[in-house]
Amino acid sequence: MAQRNIEILIGRLITDEAFRSAFRRHPVATVTRFVECGYDLTTVEVAAIRATAPDVWERAAEHIDPRLQKASFTEEGSCADD
Numbered sequence: 001m002a003q004r005n006i007e008i009l010i011g012r013l014i015t016d017e018a019f020r021s022a023f024r025r026h027p028v029a030t031v032t033r034f035v036e037c038g039y040d041l042t043t044v045e046v047a048a049i050r051a052t053a054p055d056v057w058e059r060a061a062e063h064i065d066p067r068l069q070k071a072s073f074t075e076e077g078s079c080a081d082d
Contacts, residue, residue, distance in 0.1 A: 005039040009049065013057040016070040020057050027054070037079035 009031075012019045023030040031046055041049075061069065 002040055002042050002045060005041055006045045006049075008039060009034055009041070014060045014064055015068055017061075018070070020061060023057065024054055033079075 012034075013023060014020070019030070027050055031041070031049060035041055
């Protein structure tokens with residue numbers, strides 16, 4: 001179950017501009033909010049996400065077709081994936 005949640009987190013970091021921006025500024029708070037939204041992560045997964053160079057998510061997002069990107073129109077770090 002945690003593996004699926006880490007995949008969702010990484011997907012949001014790459015495709016959701018507002019989420020990525022919130023994570024850049026406040027990584028601990030953003031991951032905490034993600035978990036509070038019902039996504040279970042192990043302490044190892046949280047540590048690994050925090051240890052990953054922050055620019056990785058931005059660089060990956062630059063290579064994703066814009067049609068797959070979620071533009072920043074909603075509140076940062078919200079639970080909504082729509």
